[in-house]
Amino acid sequence: MNLDSYSSWGRYPKIKPKDAKRVFWINEFPNLEEIEGNILPYGLGKSYGDSCLNENGTLIDLSGLNKFISFNEETGLLRCEAGVTLATILDYFVPRGWFLSVTPGTKFITVGGAIGNDVHGKNHHKMGTFGCHVTQFELLRSNGTRTICSPEQNSELFSATIGGLGLTGIITWAEFYLKPCPSAFFAMESVKFGSVKEFFEINEASDKDYDYSVSWVDCSAGGNNLGRGLYTRGNHASPKDYNLPPLPKPGLIPFPFDAPFINNLSVIAFCMLYYNKQFTKKEASIVHYNPFFYPLDAVDGWNKAYGKNGFLQYQFVVPFGNDEYTVNTILREVVKSGMSSFLTVLKTFGNIKSPGMLSFPRPGITLATDFRFDGEKTLKELAKLDEIVKFAGGILYPAKDARMSGKDFFDFYPEANEFVKYIDPKFSSSFWRRVNSN
Amino acid sequence: MSVMKKIMIFGAASAIASETAKCFAKEGADLFLVDLNLDRLNTVKNDILVTGGKANIEVMAFDATNFEGHNDLINSAIEKMGGLDALLIAHGTLPSQEKLNQNPKDIVREFNINGLSVISLASFAANYFEEKKSGCIAAISSVAGDRGRQSNYIYGSAKGSISIFMSGLRNRLSKSGVNVLTIKPGFVNTPMTVDMPKNLLYASPQKVGELIFKAMKSGKDIAYTPGFWRLVMFIIRHIPEGIFKKLSL
Ligand SMILES: Cc1cc2nc3c(=O)[nH]c(=O)nc-3n(C[C@H](O)[C@H](O)[C@H](O)COP(=O)(O)OP(=O)(O)OC[C@H]3O[C@@H](n4cnc5c(N)ncnc54)[C@H](O)[C@@H]3O)c2cc1C
Numbered sequence: 001m002n003l004d005s006y007s008s009w010g011r012y013p014k015i016k017p018k019d020a021k022r023v024f025w026i027n028e029f030p031n032l033e034e035i036e037g038n039i040l041p042y043g044l045g046k047s048y049g050d051s052c053l054n055e056n057g058t059l060i061d062l063s064g065l066n067k068f069i070s071f072n073e074e075t076g077l078l079r080c081e082a083g084v085t086l087a088t089i090l091d092y093f094v095p096r097g098w099f100l101s102v103t104p105g106t107k108f109i110t111v112g113g114a115i116g117n118d119v120h121g122k123n124h125h126k127m128g129t130f131g132c133h134v135t136q137f138e139l140l141r142s143n144g145t146r147t148i149c150s151p152e153q154n155s156e157l158f159s160a161t162i163g164g165l166g167l168t169g170i171i172t173w174a175e176f177y178l179k180p181c182p183s184a185f186f187a188m189e190s191v192k193f194g195s196v197k198e199f200f201e202i203n204e205a206s207d208k209d210y211d212y213s214v215s216w217v218d219c220s221a222g223g224n225n226l227g228r229g230l231y232t233r234g235n236h237a238s239p240k241d242y243n244l245p246p247l248p249k250p251g252l253i254p255f256p257f258d259a260p261f262i263n264n265l266s267v268i269a270f271c272m273l274y275y276n277k278q279f280t281k282k283e284a285s286i287v288h289y290n291p292f293f294y295p296l297d298a299v300d301g302w303n304k305a306y307g308k309n310g311f312l313q314y315q316f317v318v319p320f321g322n323d324e325y326t327v328n329t330i331l332r333e334v335v336k337s338g339m340s341s342f343l344t345v346l347k348t349f350g351n352i353k354s355p356g357m358l359s360f361p362r363p364g365i366t367l368a369t370d371f372r373f374d375g376e377k378t379l380k381e382l383a384k385l386d387e388i389v390k391f392a393g394g395i396l397y398p399a400k401d402a403r404m405s406g407k408d409f410f411d412f413y414p415e416a417n418e419f420v421k422y423i424d425p426k427f428s429s430s431f432w433r434r435v436n437s438n
Numbered sequence: 439m440s441v442m443k444k445i446m447i448f449g450a451a452s453a454i455a456s457e458t459a460k461c462f463a464k465e466g467a468d469l470f471l472v473d474l475n476l477d478r479l480n481t482v483k484n485d486i487l488v489t490g491g492k493a494n495i496e497v498m499a500f501d502a503t504n505f506e507g508h509n510d511l512i513n514s515a516i517e518k519m520g521g522l523d524a525l526l527i528a529h530g531t532l533p534s535q536e537k538l539n540q541n542p543k544d545i546v547r548e549f550n551i552n553g554l555s556v557i558s559l560a561s562f563a564a565n566y567f568e569e570k571k572s573g574c575i576a577a578i579s580s581v582a583g584d585r586g587r588q589s590n591y592i593y594g595s596a597k598g599s600i601s602i603f604m605s606g607l608r609n610r611l612s613k614s615g616v617n618v619l620t621i622k623p624g625f626v627n628t629p630m631t632v633d634m635p636k637n638l639l640y641a642s643p644q645k646v647g648e649l650i651f652k653a654m655k656s657g658k659d660i661a662y663t664p665g666f667w668r669l670v671m672f673i674i675r676h677i678p679e680g681i682f683k684k685l686s687l
């Protein structure tokens with residue numbers, strides 16, 4: 001078994017499991033109790049930090065568990081094995097008029113991973129998290145029992161597992177609703193904003209009429225340009241209302257080698273070009289779901305562009321109220337540090353509550369930004385940001401984390417004290433050991 | 439492009455062939471699926487039905503090395519399906535060459551699975567298709583069958599035997615209008631290769647499964663999947679033996 005491939009997306013920290021077991025058939029799991037040491041489910045490792053890693057433990061790789069089980073054409077209720085990817089679901093179901101209720105910014109993740117982190121997307125303000133659409137799943141515990149979990153049956157285990165970071169057992173299959181879609185295309189509008197204040201104004205005017213919204217922020221621009229960016233919003237495009245283009249040909253460009261392409265210069269150049277590519281205040285277009293949701297997926301393995309040391313993503317949510325001040329303060333700090341990259345996004349979360357006990361999204365504004373890893377310097381910088389976030393009553397997203405302190409984690413997620421009751425005794429992760437040790 | 443509405447597949451629970459089966463079912467074909475394990479076949483059947491097949495799907499657990507049963511099994515598929523348009527033989531195992539070196543007595547079994555059972559099944563089917571004067575017989579060989587390498591030459595020679603057999607069968611059936619397709623996949627990321635370190639040459643079973651579907655429909659003779667392997671194997675086949683024998687491949 002080749003263990004090198006079991007990293008996380010940020011490629012930091014650099015740690016390895018002692019073994020990995022790939023499962024291909026839903027009724028043919030290895031005997032989990034007999035595995036020495038602790039175990040952790042692993043999807044496609046698209047989490048950034050260490051929540052999908054298990055140093056010196058065993059990973060149960062579920063990406064081979066990729067069969068569909070049933071689909072109801074009337075209601076859109078889909079049941080599939082946990083390793084089915086969102087990409088596969090789109091491949092088969094968009095042509096039949098169904099879309100994912102919720103999707104994150106990459107489609108190369110598994111259904112199990114989507115539940116394990118209770119992922120969110122551009123439509124959080126309308127649809128909540130992925131977990132909001134899950135009706136039931138089967139959970140395999142290390143003692144071999146398989147339990148059906150739903151809001152009615154074993155509801156505590158259901159809540160604990162949604163956003164449960166893989167610690168409560170292995171989801172073998174899950175059932176969730178797809179939503180009807182009129183085509184594979186989106187009617188998208190991109191609006192330039194010059195400040196965080198303006199972002200909020202546009203956002204307020206957009207939230208009701210647009211199902212999807214997200215903004216890119218130029219993290220290289222300070223001074224008068226601080227907080228400038230592009231606000232994109234959109235809705236499903238129906239052939240009734242729009243002239244739709246032909247379907248694009250699929251294809252991935254692989255990122256060829258480990259090279260630190262992302263440095264201060266390239267970031268500034270990129271941001272300048274990206275912000276200024278749009279001449280007018282507002283631009284409208286009809287785009288396929290791939291560029292609309294997954295612009296980064298077009299280059300396979302783009303994470304290597306940060307070089308061998310890897311990178312960290314920092315994502316927080318702060319409640320509405322002081323949010324504008326907080327976002328500005330953080331942006332100023334990030335620009336000053338000169339360490340962030342061009343992937344900075346801003347979005348507001350709505351108030352649809354997830355059933356997940358440790359779910360990250362909550363009403364407020366969320367910002368995610370990448371930092372290439374430069375050792376202590378990066379960690380110190382992020383610790384500074386922590387203070388600003390905490391001061392504003394914000395919290396961090398474990399799916400993107402490789403460094404928050406244990407104290408912070410338990411302060412952010414007081415529900416974790418209840419959550420521990422549902423952890424499978426055989427399960428653990430590098431993340432979990434970290435937040436329980438410092 | 440020929441119309442293929444009734445397809446029998448051996449090794450139908452394999453990662454590769456189950457993808458090919460999905461492609462056929464999506465087009466509205468009926469399927470007769472054979473593999474060792476019935477539970478797995480039912481899993482595959484559900485997957486096919488969800489991804490777009492409204493097809494009739496029969497499943498049957500059968501060990502391909504049960505040579506005595508070959509004729510009856512093929513006949514019963516023909517009867518159940520009301521004829522056959524295509525047969526795809528895809529089952530196989532990838533034994534450890536090192537273990538076979540230590541226990542040569544296991545070679546017979548491996549050769550039976552990967553070589554002889556395929557030859558026997560295709561031969562029974564050939565008589566049916568020859569009389570029908572149409573249809574397609576496809577079998578999965580491998581790039582490993584193009585030249586023997588120390589790391590897997592028992593598997594390779596069994597696959598090579600399929601390639602040669604298929605070439606002869608093609609020669610025999612060409613006048614009957616039956617297409618005989620030899621499929622030679624390169625590295626594919628499947629349960630069979632789970633323990634091998636992966637590199638850029640690995641293709642997904644979805645991609646290879648789909649390429650096989652297309653090759654079967656297009657009436658090709660030999661299909662390297664993906665196609666770049668044709669060039670790679672051309673080069674490998676042309677390295678002089680004196681040099682080749684010294685390489686650690
Ligand atoms: C380019 C990019 C964009 C992204 N955008 C977003 C975004 O917009 N919103 C967002 O929320 N996230 C986003 N993410 C993060 C990503 O969606 C999540 O980390 C997701 O959980 C990864 O899924 P995975 O299948 O790779 O699972 P992994 O990362 O392998 O695992 C995730 C967690 O789920 C657990 N797990 C996996 N499978 C199972 C199972 N079968 N049973 C139980 N537990 C399991 C694991 O133990 C782990 O704790 C993005 C990531 C990338 C790379």
Ligand SMILES: NC(=O)c1ccc[n+]([C@@H]2O[C@H](COP(=O)([O-])OP(=O)(O)OC[C@H]3O[C@@H](n4cnc5c(N)ncnc54)[C@H](OP(=O)(O)O)[C@@H]3O)[C@@H](O)[C@H]2O)c1
Nearest residue numbers: 451452453454474501502528529530580623625626628630
């Ligand atoms: N993967 C590659 O890189 C690669 C490359 C070149 C060629 N190929 C060929 O492609 C074909 C499909 O391979 P795959 O990688 O998709 O393999 P796979 O998923 O491992 O499937 C092989 C299937 O064959 C079945 N099988 C084994 N022995 C059998 C027998 N005696 N009778 C009936 N069925 C039997 C297996 O059943 P059990 O699992 O229950 O034993 C399994 O379902 C094989 O012929 C393989 O040699 C593969």
